[in-house]
Amino acid sequence: MPQTQRAARAMFRTLARVAPPAALALGAATYWRVGAPAPVRPADQAVHDxxxxxxxxxxxxxRRGRDGRLGxxxxxxxxxxxxxxxxxxxxxxxxxxxxxxxxxxxxxxxxxxxxxxxxxxxxxxxxxxxxxxxxxxxxxxxxxxxxxxxxxxxxxxxxxxxxxxxxxxxxxxxxxxxxxxxxxxxxSFRVATDGFVRGSGIPWALRDGFATTVQRYGLPDHPDVYERxxxxxxxxxxxxxxxxxxxxxxxxxxxxxxxxxxxxxxxxxxxxxxxxxxxxxxxxxxxxxxxxxxxxxxxxxxxxxxxxxxxx
Known part of the structure; x- marks a missing residue:
């Protein structure tokens, strides 16, 4: 496991012990973060062009909680x-x-x-x-x-x-x-959030709370997203x-x-x-x-x- 990933897991485990709501909020923000766009691979460049x-x-x-729609x-x-x-x-x-x-x-x-x-x-x-x-x-x-x-x-x-x-x-x-x-x-979407919990270091006991926080943080207008x-x-x-x-x-x-x-x-x-x-x-x-x-x-x-x- 890369050193940065081990550090992130340790941080989430510690934060979950001392401040579970903060761990869930930070986890939800991280879950939705895409990061830098993947570049076109050299092997695919001709097709892309x-x-x-x-x-x-x-x-x-x-949507970001109470902040409203992005943009x-x-x-x-x-x-x-x-x-x-x-x-x-x-x-x-x-x-x-x-x-x-x-x-x-x-x-x-x-x-x-x-x-x-x-x-x-x-x-x-x-x-x-x-x-x-x-x-x-x-x-x-x-x-x-x-x-x-x-x-x-x-x-x-x-x-x-x-x-x-x-x-x-x-x-x-x-x-x-x-x-x-x-x-x-x-x-399913639930499988995706479960995978994040397993990989992030967030305790499994907070799994349901994390799923709820992810939905409220990113899709507050769509409470049926897990079922859908x-x-x-x-x-x-x-x-x-x-x-x-x-x-x-x-x-x-x-x-x-x-x-x-x-x-x-x-x-x-x-x-x-x-x-x-x-x-x-x-x-x-x-x-x-x-x-x-x-x-x-x-x-x-x-x-x-x-x-x-x-x-x-």
Missing amino acids: AARRTPLEHRPTF VGGTITVATYAWGDPGAPAVLLVHGWRSRASAFGRIIEDLTGAGLRVVAYDAPGHGASGGQRRTGLDDLTVIRRLSDAENAPWADVVGHSLGVLAAGIALHEGVETERFTAVAGLT FDLLAHPVPASVPTLWLHDDGDRVNPHHLSVQLHEAHADSSELFTTTGLGHNKILGDRAVRSRILDHLAAPARTGSGTHRPPAR
């Missing part, structure tokens, strides 16, 4: 991207936490090479988009607006990590797609064939989350398990990318498979 860009004005959902009622600019033939069927990509659209670089190349159009965006506080915070509600708004601009359902919606949860709930709530592809996904953002309780429609892809050594989102998601969508989904790729490298793996293309072309199937990448 080739995109057609369209700015999207968006009013952030995040004093203003808007931010969300960067949206498109690749491929403008008249081709479209695939929507939704990236994860502290990532950006270009992280799908190899997948974008595969999809456009297959004759598809690709649409993606940098979430608020990420990539080239404005803002400092991101919530699933922001993603829902952006996904709906991008979907409303389409003349047909998406050929596929591909999510990674947090993007799986946001995209899946958007589909549950009516966004139309012919396929759903979920890479290293989360099951739960893909096990609110699954993707059974009419949408779904492919779950997850590495069994993922240290960010454990593999069992996709097992649970597959079981909750058993009549319409397939689980593809990898070994040795972790949370982010899975996006560039050749066999994973091939499986995504197969999912686009094949009829719905159920079951599971395991893939171990070749030694490098």
